[in-house]
Amino acid sequence: MGAIGDFFTFIATPLYYAISGVLILWHKLFTALGLDPAGGASWALSIVGLTLVIRAALIPLFVKQIKSSRNMQLIQPKVKELQKKYGHDRERLAQETMKLYKDTGTNPFASCLPILLQMPIFFTLFHLLNEAAKDYTARGFLTSTLARQFGDSKLFGSIPLADSFWGSGVWREGGGDLSVMLLALFLVLAMTATTFFTQRQLMSKNMPADALSGPYAQQQKLLLYVLPVAFGLGGVAFPIGVLLYWTTSNLWTMGQQFYVIRNNPAPGTPAFAAKADRDKAKAAKHGTVVEEVEAPVEEPRRPAVRQQPKKTTKQQRKSGGSKPGGGTQGGKK
Template sequence: MLDFIYYPVSAILWFWHEIFGFVLDPASGYAWALSVVFLVFTLRALLFKPFVHQVRSMKKMQEFAPQVRSLQEKYGHDKQRLAQEMQKLQQEQGFNPISGCLPMLVQVPVFIGLFHVLNGFRPGAESNFVFGKEEVASFVSADLFGAKLSNTISQTPEVLAAFGTDRTSMLIVGVPLMIAAAIATHFTSRHSVQRQTAEAAQNPQTEIMNRMVLWVFPMFAIIGGPFLPLAILLYWLANNFWTLAQQRIVYTRIDREEAESAAAATVIDGTAVTTTASEASTTAAPTPEIAPAPAPAPASDAERTTAEPGEPARGEEAEDASPAPAATTDQPGDAPGVLEDRSRDNRPGESR
């Protein structure tokens, strides 16, 4: 039923065994172990871009978690309306929780396919998907320090003896692999948990999930390890080491991109503020203008009738009329416009 998965997985394993078998002995356990490890690396390399998309989607989900909770509180009683609003929010913000889980979902059938292919290496089997009879026999006889790659620790002594190994050899190789796989799983999960926002980490459901991925999932390697072939434990260990290295690379790149975007935004905002301030200073202090002198009020009819002949009416003086000399003044009783030189009063012997 899953031959579309089994054949590609076995083909990749066959490809790497051909390469390492050319360098090493094809029947060597090291050649088969390296083939399993590089099978993992190949599959994870193919899933690199979906993994980056997963990280970005999870980050967006954490950023918009408050809005999601607000919608849940507002439309919790109306499931249909809540689904519509959630879909609208996802479309507006450009993230999809399902696509964020895609890499993990893809790994599940790959793991099942690898497990099925490795279980197909049995003594006397004529073929195993793309592998022929001789290659099946080569894998069955391959061992690491006396432990067979296709066997499990929990198998009976009779079965182990039929494969040419014993429980002691399986424990010597299998237990360190289980412990290493559990430790690698723990640190991989811890690296992901540390990327969560403080608000998201305080969510009760998130706290429970964090405890599970930090402690329960690694225990699967310890509890389930004795029932898994050594080749699967190698797959588990290599997969977690790849994931840990990949997380560091992807998270570092995303952090650098965010830092560059923040720096660019700061420069743009700073320029905008400077420009605005310059414009504000220009408009706040306009160049003072000299107001024009008010026009003289028109003279009344009475003033016009009392003016002497030859004297301009009041209010109609010429704008370029010269001011009177400082040494002369008008005295009361003098005719309007007639100036009398008061210096004559100072002449000796003369009277007014």
Template sequence: MDNQRNLILAVLLTILLIFGWDTGMKYLYPEASKPRPAASAPAAPGSVSADPASGKPTREGGLTNAADQALEARDLATALSPAGRVAIAAPGLSGSINLTGALLDDLVTNRHTATSDKNSGANRVFSPAGTPAQHYAQLGWSGQGVNLPNARTVWAAPQGAKLTPQTPVTLTWNSGAGQTFTITYAIDEDYLITAKQTVANAAPAPIKVQPIAQLNRTDKTASVSTWTLHSGPFGAFDGSVSFKPNYKDVLEAQTVTNEGKPDWVGFTDIYWMSVLVPGQNAQGSDFRAIGNGIYLADLFYQPVDVAPGQQVTTETRLFAGAKESSVLDRYEEAGLAKFGHSIDWGWFFWFEKPIFWLLKALFKTVGNFGAAIILLTLIVRGIMFPVAQRQFKSMASMRAIQPKMKVLQERYKEDKQKLQEETMKLYREEGVNPLAGCLPIFLQIPVFFALYKVLTLAVEMRHQPFALWIHDLSAPDPLHVLNLFGLLPFTPPGFLAIGILALLLGFTMWLQFKLNPASPDPVQQQVFAFMPWMMMFVMAPFAAGLLIYWITSNLLTIAQQKFLYARHPQLKAMVDKERADVAAASKRAK
């Protein structure tokens, strides 16, 4: 009766895990499907007035509402007219500078496409003010008693100017009161733009101005933010990266003043970021919510006095683009503090980054990240092969002392503490380590978690194909059993999105368990029988690359077990006998 009760409990817990998994993931990985509270502050000029709750954030980020996407395409066609713009052409970025306001509001990444379709065009990073995907950078000054340029100021540029790594561009505006303002933009081969703000005072009296740099963006294009992957405002202050606050915190507070000297400040999505890197005399920074889902990252400099006949220049660098690990590390080596840590690797970055490095090295060799994941699995299993041999030796030793264990259990069945003492004494005398069988599993957990983080975070893995129907290793298997592998026009919920890879995972795990010794406990037998299929449901929503790793690991484990059984036939005979004994006992129990 106890066994039946335990079996029913195990089945109920399994069902709860399977059907509760999707709910739990939505709780831990919210998709912001609830409407956001309305901000009390009035909307800034040029802010988007569409419903900020339309569409749900995704891992990719970007507009998800069809109406917003159509409006964005229409607005871009109008806003990006060549008239009144200076073209940007660099290996990493393309786009243009808006002469009205001297805004950097049109940037796309040349090395990354918008979707997995290679013909989908470059992924857009910045969009002009007023478009649904509004995101731009603005440089300026504040002060009193001075005629200053603003967002409506039309700047002058040299005829035929184009911003390239070889040709900086200088924009000029004259106040009409003796001051000349200039902004000189320079761009490198990747994603870094350097801006020098200069004010020259030809008036007879001194002036005081405060240089300011600002990022303006909507949260409608934000990627999904989770407890393990931050998306939203962030920065580095006093040499330490802070992945906070989130958009909700800024919305509630209206203004969040950052503590410490800003090394850089801005916004991050999972794959992209835009940050301002101050030059000298930075005073502070903050984040602001100005309504309608629009947020600002502000960078303030110390006010400066400009004497007659003098000029003052302030330098600010802007990073806007993909969070490519090698590029970020190179910028950090060049002096941008903690730039390589702008990727949210978490506490285990010391292990995750080497795994990523190895994966990239394998990719350079084979030219396919799916094949690189398989090779990574082979390397990991090869390193752990000696451990597996010791595991099998320990398993054989454990089975050899089972008769002695049963004697101790009978002798001390009323004294649990004494039984534990005698059991540990027996282990020492026989040279048996009962935890040796768990060691390979524990050793694989860090590798599995590191690969999960790499597939989730690394833009280098984004849209990387493997073979056949797997066009993106960082996304779940796109073909599902319930929609007849894409023939029916609907997407099953996460816990029922069973694809070919999930089926292979369950099947290979079942084969692996079939080679293990049978448990004498009927309840444990049932749990092990359910486990492969339960994991099939649990793992189905994860990245395809992660399932490929696990399937390959299962196949290698099966091959390894068969090899070791061949080398230790006495252990194979022992396992077969135990299975036969357990099967006979089960028949007698019925």
């Protein structure tokens, strides 16, 4: 485990510096505004500030995720056609599906990227807070003095940021700290609920009807129910400071997604119809007319009329037929 531990320490070192640096900057700001530097409020708000900085930095990735997710929705009819055509040949189906993804610039795993990229930050913050609380370990820009303040900080004067529902002592003899349990439970439920409603918002408002079936829909349904349960079960072991980070991040995601769905919905979705209704109402209020753009209806093509040969008499056919212009063969009139 020594070599593995050294490897992960090497990977985590830049994250320790980045996270502790942002955390300390926010902490200095709130201290300058009059909050107690050793108090839980200043450190809790610093964690919220850290979350906002990280999520703002991930906005380009979120935009890419939205585009890829929209493409996944719009190509579902083509995916179904491929399934009908190559359903008997799994290898060919996989090849054609990947070709379709490549041609349309779609990444089926883009919806997981923000979560995957946040996981190292999540666990780094976990270790930063946990080690600061246990032995005041200095990490990154977090000095021993700041680590002591961070590890000992308490919300509302009695709830340590480094404590968790599981570690509050509830399973020890005599019970645990009820205030820690209640706050931790509240944040776990908030984290679970925001994860669920964010995914549900996407499926109910920004997915066309024909995209609600098939592999992509199954993937979305899996995320809808599995992720909240996973975070809920794991959340009881996370410190309150880490739960605060994840709940704030989920609230950001939900608000960001709501804004995108409301203002730039995918065609053929309930959100798209709702935006069209709002645009009509807004136009009517200002006395303007919104033209509805409809897909052009192609007229059925008529078969080309075949030109019939000119009728000739039996005598004309015998003598070689008539020439254009009314003259007969041989120039006789």
